[in-house]
Amino acid sequence: MISIRNIKVVFKKEFLQIMRDKSALFTNFFVPLFGLPLYLILILEATSYESAQKDAPIKDDSVFKISYQGDVDQELIEHLSLNKKIELTKVESSATEKEIIDYRNKLKRMLSLEAKINSFKDNIKQEKAVLKENHEDYAKAQADFSETLKLLKDKFSSKADLHMAIFTNEDGIRVTYFFHSEESKVSSAALRLTKKEIKKHEKEMVKTFKETLKIQQKDLEPFYFREVNIDKSPSVFLKIIGGGIGGGILFLLLIATFNPTINTTIGERDQNTFKVLLMNPLSLHEIFIGKYLNVALQGMMTLIPYSIQFLILYAWGNSFFLFDQIPPVSGLKLLTLILTTVSSAMLISSMCFLACSFAKTRVQAQSLITLLMFSIAIPLGTVGVMGVKLSKVTALIPLINTPLATENLMQLTPDYLSIAIGMITNLGASLILIWFSLGAFLVQWKGKSDSKGLSDLLDSKRRKSKFLTPAHAFLAFALAFLGYTYGSLVLSTLKIELLLYLFSPILFCLGTAIFITNYSGLDLSKIIKWKGISRIYAFKLTIAAFSLSLMFNLLLKNSIVLELFKVDFPPIFESNQFVSILGYFLLFAVIPGFVEEILFRGIIFNGFRKQYSFLISTIVSSLLFGIIHFSMFKFGHTFVIGLFLAFVYEKRGLFSCIAFHTLFNSFGLIFGLNDFSSKLIASATPIHCWIIIPSALVLSSFLIVSKKNDPNEIEDRSYKEVA
Amino acid sequence: MSAIKIKNLHKRFQDNVAVDDISFDIPYGKITALLGSNGAGKSTTLNMIAGILIPTSGTIEFGGKNFNDHYKEIKSNLGYLTCDMALYESFSVLETLQLLGELKGFTRKRTMDRIEELVDRFSLAEILEKHYSELSSGQKQRSLISASIIHDPDILIFDEVTASLDLIISKNIMDFLKEEKERGKAIIFSTHILSEVEYLSDRILMIEKGKLVKETDYRELIRSSNSKNITEAFYKALKEEAA
Known part of the structure; x- marks a missing residue:
């Protein structure tokens, strides 16, 4: 009998092995990083082609040719001649007014019969006889019409798009007949015209003639255009998405998963670890199913983010797609927004579940689950922060920060009351969860069955310790969160004065860092180690910061700073632009680089690193780093940068992190403050992304892949030294 | 018998x-x-x-x-051990022993108690947190023996x-x-x-x-x-x- 429990254990073992295997991580995560731009290019090319087909105008170089006969009004001819899109040709035609009227009448008759036939189609059984009779009449009328058409065609210019026959009646009023032959050149062009285009031309022509000729509406006959069939086949996009994703999932689950499963089994056998499994009370089926589920999960983990991204891109009517295909009222939009929020929470939650699997004790698992709840509360709470302005949630996923989404975002003015309510809700939920998580950690730390949570921690007489703990990390985060939340509130509500107000949250965060370090007995100077910097290393730092900053700016399609302001940069000091620019660098590059690195790598990462593995410490510190930027809609790329900085810290120390972070933000500012570069970035095509993104990843990896005996390799980790 | x-x-x-x-x-x-x-x-x-x-x-x-x-x-x-067996290189000795305890159906407490006994018996304290790939051959053998008898067969x-x-x-x-x-x-x-x-x-x-x-x-x-x-x-x- 197959045991679910055994399958679960095998699955867990497989999952941990995969997540620790660099080659597997490369295949599962870095390859999709390359794959996503390629996928985007394919999608965009397909949809650009499709939209080009739909929007294909009539040739710009085509002119509307009008031939005319008869007693023409020279003033009309001169007026029309001024229009470069109109080409006039006088023809000598002997078509008489009688022939034309006869043509008109026959046309009318044919059309009315055609209409009658169409209306009879609904009651085909009862009207069959009548239909038949009318068909016979129609056929006759059609034949009559064709004869007359042929007659007139011979007399009109066959090269004309439109023929005007003008006659002066007995009362001296000009009567103008407009029509064109269905076989004229413009017909083939007309077949490509959409109904909209037809109406547009008709309206324009009527307007022109009405104004010029001052002829009453009733004397103008509508043009005789054939019904134009617009291609109604499902869009290429939907075909690719529906077929691609649906087929992909099926392929993944049924076919592509078996081979890797078998390969992992063979791999285990070759590495002589298979006997370790076999010596346990497990059946081969249980082993295989556990392995299979893990492989399937790995595949789904790469597929799900793609699917969500494209669903959101499609629904938001990215400029690459036709926005008017999306209904204005949005069941779809609301669903998309819910998906965005849920997917953000899912991504964060899955990271937390992964972290939970490393928990060594029940208390640790409890603490990590608390963090999980905290992470879900933030995205949902952010919705509350913005009140009913749900569209701002879309900025949670960086890749959909398209010009259209940003435009929508900035058009929505904040509702102060809803912000206040949302903030209170957000902070309240966060504080409660922090309290529980601190409590859980304190139980483990102190070995007590209960604790007073924060009050215990703040009891300085008892809490003076010689090393950082997760409790310190959470406290630092909680305080920093307050500072950042206040800062983002300031940013979203005030204008010119905001930059001055920003100093206060920055100082608050700095104070938090100093407080925590003193409180913990940590000597800050010990963790910021300076070993001197070689030119090569400085170059590596600069290249890594530049390439990653460019990569994220490309992905966001706009400068990071422009996300915040969107409008012109308000100068800090109006009288001096240089000082303003300096002020920006200070506020958004230097100070954040310094403060955030001390907080997130120096305190939070260290707080976990002593007791937990590098992976847990990296994920937790990066999550918190991302969360702190949440209210500025930057979670996604901030989280990724946090992961990278954790590696840099582990390899190179805090100074390198500060230097990198400062450079990274500086380049972001340069891209934003500079008209040239910001336009260049905005005009980047997917092909640029396809080249730049992998290059950035490779160049930045040089910073964390160091040779042995590299003088910039930090030998001792601060958490060890601090202990 | x-x-x-x-x-x-x-x-x-x-x-x-x-x-x-x-x-x-x-x-x-x-x-x-x-x-x-x-x-x-x-x-x-x-x-x-x-x-x-x-x-x-x-x-x-x-x-x-x-x-x-x-x-x-x-x-x-049953406890089984051969000279060509190996443990999982990306897991620490402790993690492997815990995994094997789970596979045997033990509760975490029982597994940890048993691991403590094995630590004393085979001097595993210094290698408990190390990954299998980092061990010497003698250390590997001690880990393997511990893994094979985690359930006291x-x-x-x-x-x-x-x-x-x-x-x-x-x-x-x-x-x-x-x-x-x-x-x-x-x-x-x-x-x-x-x-x-x-x-x-x-x-x-x-x-x-x-x-x-x-x-x-x-x-x-x-x-x-x-x-x-x-x-x-x-x-x-x-x-x-x-x-």
Whole structure:
């Protein structure tokens, strides 16, 4: 009998092995990083082609040719001649007014019969006889019409798009007949015209003639255009998405998963670890199913983010797609927004579940689950922060920060009351969860069955310790969160004065860092180690910061700073632009680089690193780093940068992190403050992304892949030294 | 009472008969040594007993229970270790032991208690947090032994576990096996090191070309062949069998 429990254990073992295997991580995560731009290019090319087909105008170089006969009004001819899109040709035609009227009448008759036939189609059984009779009449009328058409065609210019026959009646009023032959050149062009285009031309022509000729509406006959069939086949996009994703999932689950499963089994056998499994009370089926589920999960983990991204891109009517295909009222939009929020929470939650699997004790698992709840509360709470302005949630996923989404975002003015309510809700939920998580950690730390949570921690007489703990990390985060939340509130509500107000949250965060370090007995100077910097290393730092900053700016399609302001940069000091620019660098590059690195790598990462593995410490510190930027809609790329900085810290120390972070933000500012570069970035095509993104990843990896005996390799980790 | 009863065990790999109609018992409270030259069929026999290989024919019973029908229950009480086994390189020793405890159906507390015992017994404290790939060969062997007996099984099957180990570690392992024997465990091990046979075994099973050629103890083996020591006795026995 197959045991679910055994399958679960095998699955867990497989999952941990995969997540620790660099080659597997490369295949599962870095390859999709390359794959996503390629996928985007394919999608965009397909949809650009499709939209080009739909929007294909009539040739710009085509002119509307009008031939005319008869007693023409020279003033009309001169007026029309001024229009470069109109080409006039006088023809000598002997078509008489009688022939034309006869043509008109026959046309009318044919059309009315055609209409009658169409209306009879609904009651085909009862009207069959009548239909038949009318068909016979129609056929006759059609034949009559064709004869007359042929007659007139011979007399009109066959090269004309439109023929005007003008006659002066007995009362001296000009009567103008407009029509064109269905076989004229413009017909083939007309077949490509959409109904909209037809109406547009008709309206324009009527307007022109009405104004010029001052002829009453009733004397103008509508043009005789054939019904134009617009291609109604499902869009290429939907075909690719529906077929691609649906087929992909099926392929993944049924076919592509078996081979890797078998390969992992063979791999285990070759590495002589298979006997370790076999010596346990497990059946081969249980082993295989556990392995299979893990492989399937790995595949789904790469597929799900793609699917969500494209669903959101499609629904938001990215400029690459036709926005008017999306209904204005949005069941779809609301669903998309819910998906965005849920997917953000899912991504964060899955990271937390992964972290939970490393928990060594029940208390640790409890603490990590608390963090999980905290992470879900933030995205949902952010919705509350913005009140009913749900569209701002879309900025949670960086890749959909398209010009259209940003435009929508900035058009929505904040509702102060809803912000206040949302903030209170957000902070309240966060504080409660922090309290529980601190409590859980304190139980483990102190070995007590209960604790007073924060009050215990703040009891300085008892809490003076010689090393950082997760409790310190959470406290630092909680305080920093307050500072950042206040800062983002300031940013979203005030204008010119905001930059001055920003100093206060920055100082608050700095104070938090100093407080925590003193409180913990940590000597800050010990963790910021300076070993001197070689030119090569400085170059590596600069290249890594530049390439990653460019990569994220490309992905966001706009400068990071422009996300915040969107409008012109308000100068800090109006009288001096240089000082303003300096002020920006200070506020958004230097100070954040310094403060955030001390907080997130120096305190939070260290707080976990002593007791937990590098992976847990990296994920937790990066999550918190991302969360702190949440209210500025930057979670996604901030989280990724946090992961990278954790590696840099582990390899190179805090100074390198500060230097990198400062450079990274500086380049972001340069891209934003500079008209040239910001336009260049905005005009980047997917092909640029396809080249730049992998290059950035490779160049930045040089910073964390160091040779042995590299003088910039930090030998001792601060958490060890601090202990 | 016999811990393991093997009857007419036979294993064929295509044209090659690796084990040819072997029958013997493994009792509790004794150490049985499996001796033979390379390719004699020792490892194949032990693999079949451990459930790694399926016999072509014959039966293996554990306390009267057929292996095929009760394999999960039997494996829960079986400790198996070979010289070519390895643990997961990306896991620490502690994580591996915890995983194996889970696979055995233990609660976390029971697993941790057992790990503490093993840490004391095999001096694992220094290597508990290290990954398997970071260990020396001696440390690896100690981890493997700990992994194989995490569940304190009543039956131990060790296949040349002291190969390539130094004398001190080998002695530790042998002392461990003696302690387990004193606790009433049934132990069967194979080795090429005759001094280990002399030191440890209560019974010797000699296998040559897939057949059980002799079932004796080492004193009887020396005496019956008029040898000075077990090495000489063993070579004589092999020669006799070849003839």
